[in-house]
Amino acid sequence: MATEAVVSFAVERFGDMLIQEAIFLKGVRGKVERLNKDLGAMKCFLEEAEKKQEEDVRVRNWVSEIRDAVYDVEDTIDMFILNAESLRTDYFLKGVFKKLINRHKVGKKIEDIQLTLQDISNRREALGIKNIGEGTSGSGQMLRDLRRSSPRAEELVIVGLTQEADKLVKQLTVGDQRRRVISLVGMGGIGKSTLAKKVYNHEQIVEHFPDCRAWIYVSQDCRPREVYMQIINQVSAPTKEQAEMIEKYGENELGDFLHDHLKEKRYLIVLDDVWRCADWDFIAKVSSNDPDCLGNVFPDGSNGSRLLLTTRYKDVALHADARTIPREMRLLSKKQRWDLFCRKAFLDADSESYPPDLKELGEEMVDKCNGLPLAIVVLGGLLSRNMSHTEWKKVHDNISAYLAKEGQMGVMAMLNLSYIDLPHYLKPCFLHLSLFPEDYVISSRKLLLLWTAEGFVPEQNERRMKDMAEVYLNELINRNLIQVVRMSVNARVTKCRVHDLV
Known part of the structure; x- marks a missing residue:
């Protein structure tokens, strides 16, 4: 799912860093610019492909190939910047000799990547992936x-x-x-x-x-x-x-x-x-x-x-x-979430009549749902089919996987729609949140600095990067993908977190 965001990030790095650095490796400047254009065109196509890959296995496999190629591009970016930087400090004769070697290395690497991208592009039509934006697949329509x-x-x-x-x-x-x-x-x-x-x-x-x-x-x-x-x-x-x-x-x-x-x-x-x-x-x-x-x-x-x-x-x-x-809408309180779970899992029976170890497992699983009603309803329905401790322990030990596969209306399928609908500039910011531990309360100041340092936030003439990062944060909050934990006296978010299931 993150491929389009990865390509966007690669394009930004080319645009903002490589073209400016190319003066140090003039012989590959044209190749760098050509690769930048290829990635830009691919980015436009991927914005639509990202939305379709969950519905079509051919698109998903094709997008996966692009992801691998883009990782090679990022390695080349790093090589390019390192070489350009080293040429700034080398003595003249040593620099001339080293420039020829580096030009050859970077140029060869870019040629290999361009051949790979061309091969991927040709395979798109061979796989029958012609008009990504047209039509609706069976799985998508079923959902x-x-x-x-x-x-x-x-x-x-x-x-x-x-x-x-x-x-x-x-x-x-x-x-x-x-x-x-x-x-x-x-x-x-x-x-x-x-x-x-x-x-x-x-x-x-x-x-x-x-x-x-x-x-x-x-x-x-x-x-x-x-x-x-x-x-x-x-x-x-x-x-x-x-x-x-x-x-x-x-x-x-x-x-x-x-x-x-x-x-x-x-x-x-x-x-x-x-x-x-x-x-x-x-x-x-x-x-x-x-x-x-x-x-x-x-x-x-x-x-x-x-x-x-x-x-x-x-x-x-x-x-x-x-x-x-x-x-x-608010998430359910601790009492409400347990009440809903009991009515779904125990079918209105008295939950106190069940073995303590079963109830203990149930309470731990309900806590994992963190008050999200759909997750609790799906979990309760799943566990109501089998009251054995063994089955409940299986679900308990891998709750996310069970919620994801529980029918076409799996909880993860529902939540995934919000990610797919994100504009490309918000996807890397949202994916970056996966680096934080579960239930972790995140300092918004720290988060904005990290997004800026990672290059997720473009420079704007009118606005500082920190201000743009805050705009991104507020947009993710308005899309209900980030939860506010604490606000300052002037109504700015100071602490936030992500729902466990997201």
Whole structure:
């Protein structure tokens, strides 16, 4: 998964260091620049390939070959810089002789790498990897289908959401009569969709929005026309003739039709799993940066209409409605996580009746889930199939692997989506966090210095590198991949950590 980030880093190092140093090895300057261009082109292609390698084994193997080649490039970078530096200090005659030898070594190494890159490029078509961005593989589509939410599939076992649900119901039904967008924000698997379903089916909500409610699963593959069609089918009852006419409408015509249908009604529309600010703009047909711009699809009749969004990213929530504070989901408390586990693993039986050693193993495994509801639910379901101490010990000793492979909806598959969606400049910063021990509280000051020293943060004319590193940190926090542990009095992050499962 880290290949595109590795290539990006290699390109940065070439651009910022090697071209400037090439004066000391003039004979290979052209080769260095050519290799830099090749890596730049490969980086653009890999940005798309990274997203597809989890879905296609051919892409995964091909990307792995690129990773090995890029490691060779990094070795050459180090050789190049070392040679250039040594030539600065050598005496003239010795330097001339040494320059010829070094020029030959570096030039030969670059030629070998370029041949390898060409061979990898040729093998791409031989493997049938032609248009990375087109189509969807079976495994990727299966994951999307399994994640597709529906308000009818409400969870029977819910822990720790009663108070949140009551607060959300109140926010949806009373107060500001202007149309508002209320967002549930949190990392994958924290229970955003579960809370939204509970509220959507709540008796007060059904009474308050009696004739105009719709639930739409958006996902990373956002298609506004499909969104409009699903809303229309849920909030109206078109005749056969009307349905045939609507089916022929284009995207803009459907948006206009939906707007006209909603403008006299008090509506609640749930948009589950929205990933990007641009997706909201496409769906709502927002054409202005004005925070009060409502778009051309969801009208404001000043009658208490609401939209409810679930998203992993705080910036998406604020983009959709800058005047409404997003509701940030919290991890379960120690008592709540054990309660949820017991109800899943022991099937509502009294957990105290089980052997102490089984309970002890269970408590240790639940602690590993660190309050993430999806992980606890998957773990409890897995352990409920076999109550033997041997089986529980197997899972206990390798919990991450079991959570990863537990069906197509494995916890790791869900969390991996957040990594895949990261822009290329954030991937090396996020991967760098793996160097810290589990449960380690990280000093943000130390982290920013490390990112800067590693070369992950580019120089900006207007902003200091330290400031850019802090922007990166805040973006990872807003994407719910880093958790804030402590803030300073001026609201800057001083301590942070990463969830154990991430």
